[in-house]
Amino acid sequence: MSKQQTVPMIFNHVRDISWPSLNQLLTATVLPIIGIVIFLGLWSLMAKNIDTSLGTFPGPAAVWQQTIVLVEEHNTQMDKASKFYDRQEQRNAARLAKDPNYKSKIRNFTGAPTFFEQIWTSLYTVMVGFIVASLLAIPLGILCGLSKNAYTAINPLIQLFKPVSPLAWLPLVTMVVSAVYVSSDPMFSKSFITSAVTVSLCCLWPTLINTAVGVSSIDKDLINVSKVLRLNGLSHVITIVLPSSIPAIFTGLRLSLGIGWMVLIAAEMLAQNPGLGKFVWDEFQNGSSESLARIMVAVLTIGVIGFGLDRLMLALQRKFSWDKSAVLR
């Protein structure tokens, strides 16, 4: 390739990159801001006029104030925790002096979890439930997509269980987990297992169905190529099936994660398992004059995290999908 040819080629590429026009930039940033401002205005207007038995409905200012309070509570709790560990070390030392056989150990802080620790618990739980569900759903979906018979056998079950609400599963899951998961020093708490299993049960289906559809609609040419090359089963799946059904699988995963997040909050609320759902329920039960504002903080946090999880899946989908031309939103 000569130099004369290369230079125009680069320029061609540069020309191909379409710079967003000023107009587009405005629409992309200003319109959402206008939307949010109108929402905040309407919210504070409406809030003033809703009188509940716990006082007026919290407006944006009250919610912001409670956000700060929650951060402060987190900080004081962290201070308490560090003092707790200091005291514990002293106590362990004192006991060792009296009782040399004592095997001292450092126990975790016994205080109540703060709002931010609850967020972390929820995120962790939903991720575990989601990953377990995906590990089950993707292989099963591939099987259903590849074999018409397997699909016909499993389809009625999918249709039967797909519409079941998490709240219906929960009592069963709780009882089964407490009966089956017995150990003297459990690695995970029962409440965590219950929540994670409930999430798994509910976010199994979108991934399963989308994977099956994606696999069954692979381009016939690709399948023929595989036949010509006489690929064995495993390499057929790895080199042909998986890459070509990635967009469909990711669509399923995104739906699943969204459902999982919604299910988890409901499950935590009902089963009193630690997490954001429990935070909301506890505040509702407290019935203090600040409860509604604190619940509102949790509602917005749940929304922001749900949005964040969706964007994360979208970014992953963009990275892994071969079909860069597909419009993803």
Add this chain to the structure above:
Amino acid sequence: MNNLKLLSSLKLAVKSLRVGVISTILSGSVIATCVSAQELGWPEKEELKFGFIKLTDMAPLAVAYEKGYFEEEGLYVTLEAQANWKVLLDRVIDGQLDGAHMLAGQPIGATIGYGTKADIITAFSMDLNGNAITVSNDIWKEMKKHVPHEDGKPVHPISADSLKPVVDDFKSKGKAFKMGMVFPVSTHNYELRYWLAAGGIHPGFYAPHKGDTSGQIDADALLSVTPPPQMPSTMEAGTIHGYCVGEPWNQQAVFKGIGVPVVTDYEIWKNNPEKVFGVSKGWAEKYPNTHIRVVKAMIRAAMWLDENNNANRPEAVKILAKSQYVGADYEVIANSMTGTFEYEKGDKRDVPDFNVFFRYNATYPFYSDAIWYLTQMRRWGQISEPKPDSWYKDIAKQVYRPDIYAQAAKALIAEGKAKAVDFPEFVTETGFKPAQTHFIDNIVYDGSQPNAYLEKFAIGLKNDSKI
């Protein structure tokens, strides 16, 4: 000479006597410390999780935690709010919780197999009084017409006589008069029934042998279960017309302007036992030292709560108002915890003993208290068969464990953290309070004669009567 000899020998004798006395005192105290050290070994289990329901009478747990009393016993305790009394009991039975703030009737009910059958014991009574009966604004408007007034204010205690016309009116219109209580074996259920029946309103029988556990047979007022924190919102929604519950949920109704507390349980039965700290029997046998240490920490907390004429109560309210404990507003909790009680909005009266945590031997597990609950279970049919007096005593002794309490109290006295006068005389205490007279219907209760006591009620099962 002889005299001198005698004198010197006398001196010697006195000396040796003195030495002897001192040495016996010394050795005695050494033995005593040895014994107490032997009795109270290190805790077998150090990490504990206790459950509670969001009510102000969980205060001894919160105080023992926040003031470091648990830690001083070498215990690392996590406190966890539970959704309702059933969940709490189930979790103590299956071991998810090491112990819990329980209704006094729960260990008894579990032991005799009403509801879930399990061996639950208690060595620590958490408080006296602390409940009230609240009715909705509409009911109060009707009731108030029948309540005697003095200086424009209703005369307390208000008996259910004034509610009877309202209930009769409901009946004649074919409408159901519904009230909420917190659990079938709760203090609140028995107090509400006691108050209603004293006013001639039949609260209904249970018939577990026929599979009927609704407790609404022959009832004029239909009682049903609602978890304490949901009481105000359930009444606001019109599902129930009134309720009996612990604090702060009666004061909450006043603050929200949705109802009026009409009578406190202090007025129904002065200084009635309310909550206990329950553990499963298996747990207590496996971890005896831990159990004694827990009771020690909770006795200290109860002492702190009642110290210097309730001087620490405002600080306690501040602790309870935290969202992980009761979580209601400071003013709502303070209303009852600091020795006052607000009936109608603005009608705030002094009830210094509304919440008692330590004085009057509040923490000691009296057999007669357990037997009172058993009599009420029999009265309303939860115990469907007649039982001899001896049965009542046997059950009380199975469930209530003053022996464990005494070990904890003696350890505290030995450590100088408590005074012996603050406790009952452990050697002579029989566990039966003398006949108690302070009931709203003036019926006398003698715990040693449960069957004779049941005879005295106009409404309720007695002798061989059966549903």
